[in-house]
Amino acid sequence: MNRASQSRDNGELILRLRGISKQFGAVTALEDIQLDVHAGEVVALVGDNGAGKSTLVKTLAGVHQPTAGAIEYLGKPVTLDTPGKALEMGIATVFQDLSLCENLDVVANLFLGHELNPWRLDEVQMEVRAWTLLQELAARIPSVREPIASLSGGQRQTVAIARSLLLDPQIIMLDEPTAALGVAQTAEVLNLIERVRERGHGVILISHNMEDVRAVADRIVVLRLGRNNGVFTPENTHEELVAAITGATENSVSRRSARKLETQGE
Numbered sequence: 001m002n003r004a005s006q007s008r009d010n011g012e013l014i015l016r017l018r019g020i021s022k023q024f025g026a027v028t029a030l031e032d033i034q035l036d037v038h039a040g041e042v043v044a045l046v047g048d049n050g051a052g053k054s055t056l057v058k059t060l061a062g063v064h065q066p067t068a069g070a071i072e073y074l075g076k077p078v079t080l081d082t083p084g085k086a087l088e089m090g091i092a093t094v095f096q097d098l099s100l101c102e103n104l105d106v107v108a109n110l111f112l113g114h115e116l117n118p119w120r121l122d123e124v125q126m127e128v129r130a131w132t133l134l135q136e137l138a139a140r141i142p143s144v145r146e147p148i149a150s151l152s153g154g155q156r157q158t159v160a161i162a163r164s165l166l167l168d169p170q171i172i173m174l175d176e177p178t179a180a181l182g183v184a185q186t187a188e189v190l191n192l193i194e195r196v197r198e199r200g201h202g203v204i205l206i207s208h209n210m211e212d213v214r215a216v217a218d219r220i221v222v223l224r225l226g227r228n229n230g231v232f233t234p235e236n237t238h239e240e241l242v243a244a245i246t247g248a249t250e251n252s253v254s255r256r257s258a259r260k261l262e263t264q265g266e
């Protein structure tokens with residue numbers, strides 16, 4: 001068993017954001033964001049274009065510094081100054097570009113930058129470790145000696161996710177992992193996300209696809225115009241989710257309170 005999985009209890013609060021705001025000059029990308037992520041749960045982050053999802057993920061990945069607010073990691077306040085620090089702490093991100101080397105095989109991509117022995121590439125040990133991990137994840141990769149260039153989109157996504165798992169993070173953030181995938185490949189990636197959850201990692205899933213989100217998420221956090229706009233579960237209806245994303249709830253709520261104020265004034 002590895003380092004982090006030993007210290008991971010399902011349900012344990014790993015990450016807590018309180019009042020996170022981010023300004024880019026005059027633009028407010030995030031305002032007063034609250035977010036909790038527990039071990040062994042998939043939290044979907046959804047919202048319309050410009051809602052602030054990427055900014056929030058980049059803030060947690062150590063790319064952006066918040067303008068205000070606090071980040072608690074395993075109960076302690078932390079500063080995520082750099083991507084290296086976030087990763088070292090146990091927050092991994094699989095960005096949409098996947099950052100894989102097309103001409104290298106699966107094993108080489110999995111271990112790129114963190115070879116088991118920096119002085120000598122232990123090919124056999126790396127191959128065994130690669131196979132074991134991919135089998136644990138029930139990943140459908142024909143051969144770990146296959147170059148990335150010959151893999152499907154779903155298989156590439158699988159390799160990118162598996163690579164970040166080698167560092168055994170507490171949290172893994174997936175940026176639109178099913179975008180541009182066909183039905184079967186999407187199903188494969190969704191299965192993989194379930195395996196990752198079973199291993200006790202906390203997963204933050206950014207997606208525009210409500211079907212995918214409802215299929216795997218335990219909680220669905222809606223952002224709208226840089227603010228929290230409700231936390232939902234797959235039991236909520238599609239209409240409720242869409243209303244929160246588009247702001248229809250906001251309008252009906254504000255209309256309702258406006259009516260209330262009017263009647264109180266009478």
Ligand SMILES: Nc1ncnc2c1ncn2[C@@H]1O[C@H](COP(=O)(O)OP(=O)(O)OP(=O)(O)O)[C@@H](O)[C@H]1O
Pocket residue numbers: 024027028029047048049050051052053054055056
């Ligand atoms: N580096 C930046 N400089 C200035 N403004 C930025 C920067 N990054 C993001 N923004 C602004 O912050 C807001 C939130 O953008 P963000 O990319 O986080 O949204 P998103 O929910 O990820 O959208 P999408 O689904 O289109 O990727 C937008 O108004 C965007 O223009």
